[in-house]
Amino acid sequence: xxxxxxxxxxxxxxxIQSDGITQVGSKGASASYILRVGNGTxxxxxxxxxxxxxxxxxxxxxxxxxxTPESLDQYKDGGVVQISWPAGWTNTTVEVFKADMxxxxxxxxxxLQVEIAYSxxxxxxxxxxxxxxxxxxxxxxxxxxxAGEAAHGEGYIWQARVKDLENYYSDxxxxxxxxxxxxxxxxxxxxxxxxxxxxxxDAGPTYVYLSWTPTTxxxxxxxxYNVYRTEEVWGTGYYLYFPLLTDTATDDSGVSLxxxxxxxIAAQDNAGNISDFSNEGSAPHMKLTRSLTTEAPxxxxxxxxxxxxVPGSTITxxxxxxxxxxxxxxxxxxxxxVPPNFTEFLLGSATGETFPTIQxxxxxxxxxDYTPFGTYVDPNVTNVKWLVTDESSGAExxxxxxxxxx
Numbered sequence: 528x529x530x531x532x533x534x535x536x537x538x539x540x541x542x543i544q545s546d547g548i549t550q551v552g553s554k555g556a557s558a559s560y561i562l563r564v565g566n567g568t569x570x571x572x573x574x575x576x577x578x579x580x581x582x583x584x585x586x587x588x589x590x591x592x593x594x595t596p597e598s599l600d601q602y603k604d605g606g607v608v609q610i611s612w613p614a615g616w617t618n619t620t621v622e623v624f625k626a627d628m629x630x631x632x633x634x635x636x637x638x639l640q641v642e643i644a645y646s647x648x649x650x651x652x653x654x655x656x657x658x659x660x661x662x663x664x665x666x667x668x669x670x671x672x673x674a675g676e677a678a679h680g681e682g683y684i685w686q687a688r689v690k691d692l693e694n695y696y697s698d699x700x701x702x703x704x705x706x707x708x709x710x711x712x713x714x715x716x717x718x719x720x721x722x723x724x725x726x727x728x729d730a731g732p733t734y735v736y737l738s739w740t741p742t743t744x745x746x747x748x749x750x751x752y753n754v755y756r757t758e759e760v761w762g763t764g765y766y767l768y769f770p771l772l773t774d775t776a777t778d779d780s781g782v783s784l785x786x787x788x789x790x791x792i793a794a795q796d797n798a799g800n801i802s803d804f805s806n807e808g809s810a811p812h813m814k815l816t817r818s819l820t821t822e823a824p825x826x827x828x829x830x831x832x833x834x835x836x837v838p839g840s841t842i843t844x845x846x847x848x849x850x851x852x853x854x855x856x857x858x859x860x861x862x863x864x865v866p867p868n869f870t871e872f873l874l875g876s877a878t879g880e881t882f883p884t885i886q887x888x889x890x891x892x893x894x895x896d897y898t899p900f901g902t903y904v905d906p907n908v909t910n911v912k913w914l915v916t917d918e919s920s921g922a923e924x925x926x927x928x929x930x931x932x933x
Contacts, residue, residue: 592697593637593689596626598669599702601685601709606671612702615709616747616798621673622709624702628661628668628689636692637663639670642699646682652699657690680746682710712798716744719752719792721858723776724808737790738776739805744796753793753801754779758786762807765791787920806858809917814849815861840932841873842866848915849923859915861926862892865908869933872908874899876929883926884914904931 601610603619610617628637639658644650656674672687684704689697703709723738743749751771756779757764768790769777782788791804823832824839836842846861865872877885886895888910895912899905913926 590693590695591631592695593630593691595697595700596628596687596689598627599687600625612708616712618713618798618800623671623673624685625671626687628670630663630691633665635663636660637668638690639672640690641672641674641685641687644684650686679711679713684708712747715800715802716749716794716796717742718802719794719805721792721805721808724790735779735782735788739792741775742794747797750795750797753795755791757789816847818845836932838932841929843927843929845925845927847925850918850920860912862910862912864910865930870930871904871906873904873929873931874901877911879913879926880924886912
């Protein structure tokens with residue numbers, strides 16, 4: 528009697544019998560199966576063919592390699608945030624690789640394996656990491672592998688394959704085209720600096736105008752600027768208000784009179800790194816007035832009006848600044864120019880309320896590191912600048928300097 532017996536892949540051991548009594552073959556854990564009759568004669572071996580029919584009518588269905596992985600992708604933050612590609616950047620040292628797995632043989636057990644090649648390296652078809660083994664019942668499986676600690680600025684590329692229980696492998700599939708398709712950047716951009724925070728509470732629509740210095744990121748490049756705002760006390764409670772602006776200035780129209788608003792800026796690169804906060808800016812609306820008084824010399828034989836601007840007279844320039852905005856001001860700079868014709872800076876005449884820092888220039892304001900010198904006047908001083916740290920809403924102050932008419 529001749530009969531055909533098919534081996535079930537879901538069993539751990541398959542026995543094949545010739546007449547219901549004599550066992551002629553079994554499937555254990557070996558990679559190649561041999562069918563024998565009772566007298567020891569080999570009926571044949573399975574060496575990778577899709578199926579094998581032994582003499583005597585016994586049919587043994589062999590293993591089939593898994594399908595190639597599909598829907599390849601990579602993530603960071605524990606497999607939650609996708610890393611875009613090509614030309615993708617990541618700011619995490621551990622990348623998570625994901626792919627779909629399937630197999631022509633239901634009842635198999637599948638494992639996703641990956642290899643990472645870094646810049647200047649070629650794939651060697653060795654395994655950098657693998658997922659846990661998962662039962663496959665005919666429905667596509669999604670597997671993930673945590674692997675890879677790329678150095679700062681280093682490019683890398685993935686390839687993946689699927690392994691089944693009997694160590695049959697799919698073909699390798701590559702995600703990306705070159706080792707620079709993905710790169711790691713762990714360093715945030717340079718910190719921007721707020722240079723303007725001006726409010727307009729008394730004419731037209733109420734708004735705050737912000738501007739800041741541009742900054743750079745040496746590796747992945749700058750994605751934009753995040754603007755944070757708070758209405759709480761100075762320096763606390765900041766929340767993201769304008770995300771990823773590409774310009775270096777913006778208007779905030781979401782303000783109302785009588786309230787205080789404070790701002791900081793942070794730069795973000797294409798890998799997701801965010802810089803520290805900039806200096807803090809508020810919304811002042813400064814008014815500046817300039818007045819002068821002339822005093823003629825009282826000696827030297829002059830007998831005219833004491834306020835005539837004759838040679839030897841002194842002129843005092845007084846600058847009054849008022850924060851009539853609705854927020855505390857910061858980073859205030861007040862500068863004035865020494866009249867270029869027929870006057871010279873009067874030594875010791877530059878003063879200011881609340882003891883601001885005073886700087887001098889001898890090159891029309893290009894640099895501010897000049898120190899006046901002499902006995903009475905210094906003809907080299909071209910500009911005077913006062914650095915006022917901050918002023919509360921409603922504060923009014925004065926600064927001044929003097930010149931002598933030649």
